[in-house]
Amino acid sequence: MRGPAVPWRPPLFPRASVRVKTTAGAVAVVAVALLAGSAGLLGVIHHGLVGSAERTALARAEAVGSVTGEGRLVERLAIPDGEDSLLQVVTDDGRVLAASENLAGRGPVASFAPAPDHRSAARGLRLALHPRPGQQPFRVVAVRATGIDGGPVTVYAGTSLATAEYTQRLILTAMAPGIPLLLLLVAAVTWRSTGRALRPVEAIRAEVAEITARDLGRRVPVPASRDEVARLSLTMNDTLDRLEESMDRQRRFVADASHELRNPIAALRAHVEVGLAHPGLLRGQELLDDVVRVQQLADDLLLLAGLDAGRQPERTALDLGALAELVLARRGEGRVPVALERAPGAVVLGNRGQLARILDNLLDNAQRHARTGITVSVSACAAGGGAGSAVVEVHDDGSGVPEADRERIFTRFTRLDASRSRDAGGTGLGLAIARDLAVAHGGTLGAGTGPGGRFVLRLPVESAMPAPR
The missing domain is CATH 3.30.565.10 (Histidine kinase-like ATPase, C-terminal domain)
Structure with missing residues (x-):
């Protein structure tokens, strides 16, 4: 009765040698590790830079919110020179009470506000600031504060993420040519190391291929190292020793058995020929003794064959x-x-x-x-x-x-x-x-x-x- 059919699956590397499979496996593992490490590095760097920008923006928003409640708010909010940042104070009805120089004449840069139970909220936005054309990435933080007239306002403070994006591009640019070169180095080293490790195995295979039943005296070379290949060579030589000894023993056994059987069979033939030619001269007891001797010898040979085969009777x-x-x-x-x-x-x-x-x-x-x-x-x-x-x-x-x-x-x-x-x-x-x-x-x-x-x-x-x- 046939069992359930097992679907055939093609091998990953059909007909590929151990050297090819080992090299491909090593390159694949290193490639996955490098890609995972690079992705993790970029993620950590991005998270750190964005967190730093958010903390800077939050500190400025809280500082502006504190002066807003004290009535010391000015129309133009100052930001450090040379820094891509933004500040804006917006009422709930959309009026801009104060803003930094690069947001002069603009309406609200954002419309989100922190939830009632949260101190602040943060978003990533792309904005175009005066006088620089084109949008740039910013980490914008919103903080609720009290206006001059006592009404609620939202303070928006943003810090540019251009440095974070530039750092990521710089890392990618540095790693892009390095990863393929490293993979090529891993492939070359693995290919060479595997070839050197398998060279004794190929020598063993070639020597075993030359060994035949007529020439069991040859032995596989044993490398000078004390590794697994050397132990394999020693084990194969021990196996060949036992095989040669078994073959020699079998040849001697067959030769000796043939020699021992020749005499009683010849005697049986002589008795039979005498009996056929001269029935009166036939000696039945001698004939029976020769038959018993041949039978005992055949039984002994069968018993020895069973012992050599390792048969284990009931005990x-x-x-x-x-x-x-x-x-x-x-x-x-x-x-x-x-x-x-x-x-x-x-x-x-x-x-x-x-x-x-x-x-x-x-x-x-x-x-x-x-x-x-x-x-x-x-x-x-x-x-x-x-x-x-x-x-x-x-x-x-x-x-x-x-x-x-x-x-x-x-x-x-x-x-x-x-x-x-x-x-x-x-x-x-x-x-x-x-x-x-x-x-x-x-x-x-x-x-x-x-x-x-x-x-x-x-x-x-x-x-x-x-x-x-």
């Missing part, structure tokens, strides 16, 4: 002592007797069939090399942190394993028997399978020291066993 809590007792009872009498020594507490989390296979393989190996007897001991060993391990030791009184070969015997298809005969030597997979199964259960398996053959299996007890992945 339950098992008592290793009880499992060892069950395995010995199922095996019956062997070439030499087997004694079991078990202690309580050896409970592990594992797969019954795989743990039984470990014990079977260790006992098969001991039966081939023991002289008079085999001892299997199961115990629990406590650790300093509380959780310990379960220990299984399989000891035979045979010739033992030479110290130089105590690790080699766990290699697949390795047999130390001088004759390497089929009856005495086995297939060389038993100990390898046993160790792989032990490792899959979070434990270890190794050859111990001392007289005779000794193999020690250690598995974490149930409370210390990590959950299977």
